[in-house]
Amino acid sequence: MSDYDLYYWSVPFRGQFVRAVxxxxxxxxxxxxxxxxxxxxxxxxxxxxxxxxxPPLLVDKKADFAIAEMPAIVLYLGETLDLLPATPALRxxxxxxxxxxxxxxDEITLDGGRQMWTEKRWHDFVPRLExxxxxxxxxxxxxxxxxxxxxxLGGDAPAVADIVTATLWSTMTxxxxxxxxxxxxxxxxxxxxxxxxxxxxxxxxxAAQARKDYGDAYCGGQIEASLRKVLxx
Numbered sequence: 001m002s003d004y005d006l007y008y009w010s011v012p013f014r015g016q017f018v019r020a021v022x023x024x025x026x027x028x029x030x031x032x033x034x035x036x037x038x039x040x041x042x043x044x045x046x047x048x049x050x051x052x053x054x055p056p057l058l059v060d061k062k063a064d065f066a067i068a069e070m071p072a073i074v075l076y077l078g079e080t081l082d083l084l085p086a087t088p089a090l091r092x093x094x095x096x097x098x099x100x101x102x103x104x105x106d107e108i109t110l111d112g113g114r115q116m117w118t119e120k121r122w123h124d125f126v127p128r129l130e131x132x133x134x135x136x137x138x139x140x141x142x143x144x145x146x147x148x149x150x151x152x153l154g155g156d157a158p159a160v161a162d163i164v165t166a167t168l169w170s171t172m173t174x175x176x177x178x179x180x181x182x183x184x185x186x187x188x189x190x191x192x193x194x195x196x197x198x199x200x201x202x203x204x205x206x207a208a209q210a211r212k213d214y215g216d217a218y219c220g221g222q223i224e225a226s227l228r229k230v231l232x233x
Contacts, residue, residue, distance in 0.1 A: 004029040005059040015056040113223035137187035166197035
């Protein structure tokens, strides 16, 4: 029996952060699938494992505990799997990074597809995306990150901040090479950290499985189509 049940759509988007933390920690999980998610979302709130508007949703079977919202799930896993730093300051900074990642993917999808990408919108957004990238670069610099060594918040081993960083930028740049070019220019140490963490066997295997399961998909739907139209032009 698996350690967790995970409910997230069949794309490597917001739920991929949860998958990555679980994979890195060597945990097993069962995915409910799109039909089960739709059924839960459409049913009574009283019947939900935890009240939630949309996935990801994680059920820790051993603890008999359910939690939704990506940053909250990652916080729970970081706490229970010993993947957070020891000090309150670095733990808070870790969660700032997780929430920054959540904001970046909201912005890259124009708040979940409220608008569609056009050439002009993308052109106007690039400086903002580069500024986001610089947040990671400066955070790493302040904690001793080098192009070939170190971690985002220091320490001797990868932690939640590094896993989330690698998942955010590797998933995005692997599917959109133009974003990869921007990252290499705006945040070279972050790009190198992303490669180092993504090459760890649990995360490399997860990425390979995502390719097998989801192909080139990123976030899906019309918003991904408009993003591809702009970035593949």
